[in-house]
Amino acid sequence: MSEHARLREEITRFAKSLFDRGLTPGSSGNISARLSDGTFLxxxxxxxxxxxxPANISHLDADLGHLSGDKPTKEIPLHSAFYDTRQTTGAVVHLHSTHAVALSMLADTDPDNVLPPLTPYAIMRLGKVQLLPFFLPGDPAMGDAVRGLAGRRSAVLLANHGPVVAGKDLEAAVYAMEELEETAKLAFMTRHLERACLTPGQIADVVSRFDVDWE
Incomplete structure (x- = not known):
């Protein structure tokens, strides 16, 4: 099986898994992945x-121009911003997952680090998640906002919209996205309880042990 065919199948399989578990309803969400020739699906x-x-997934050239397949998502500027500013990015996943979206609406959410430090895995897979302002869907300004982070974040949360995660490959991006949603869910489950978050020392140990970008 060619790389193109394999990646088309992987996108389809992961997308269905996310949909079937209610992580992005209706026709929401989008996924992209970079091929070894520099083009994108x-x-x-x-x-x-x-x-x-799989046959209808959009194929884009290295400049994200449409080559073949169905018309691509209008969120191309959002995806391209991660590829342009984080050279290790091999895939980008954007969902409308319920708990993450709800977290983006809370007045006390820290815009520089939206997830409370509840587990080491969210820190390991996501680093700090930045909250970005509300933009109209498809607004190129979303991409500008990601570029403004200068590659310092692998994940962002669009206010009243949804999370976006970049990973070294499709599997890594999907797993990190799942971790983001599950941590947001835990945050709501424990919101009014006397919860024990990781201490600054424990966070520092995770960051050091797993070489996490925590700036």
Whole structure:
């Protein structure tokens, strides 16, 4: 199986898994991945993550121009910002997952680090997650906001919209996205309880042991 065919199948399989577990409803969410030739595959606009046809996934050139497949998602500027500013990015996942979106709406959410330090895995897989302001869907300003971070964040949360995660490959991006949503869920479950977060010393140990970018 060629790299193109394999990656199309992987995008379809991961997208269906995310959809089937209710992590992005209806026709929301999008996924992109970079091929070894520098071109990209990205999910089409208006498509449901649960019903993708691998053959119809959009193929873009190295400058993100449309080569073949269905019309690509309108969120291309958001994806391109991660590829342009984080050279290790091999895939980007954007969802409308419920708990992460809800977290973006709370007045006391820390915009520089939206997830409370509840588990080491969120720190290991995501680092700090930045809250970005509200933008209209498809607004190129979303990409500008990500570029403004200068590659310092692998994950952002768009206010009243949803999370976006970049990873070294598709599997890493999906697993990090799942960790973000589960941590947001834990944050709500324990919100009014006397919870024990990781201490600054424990966070420092995780950051040091697993070489996490925590600036």
């Amino acid at each position: 990205i999910t089409p606009t208006g498509s449901s993550m649960g019903f993708l046809d």
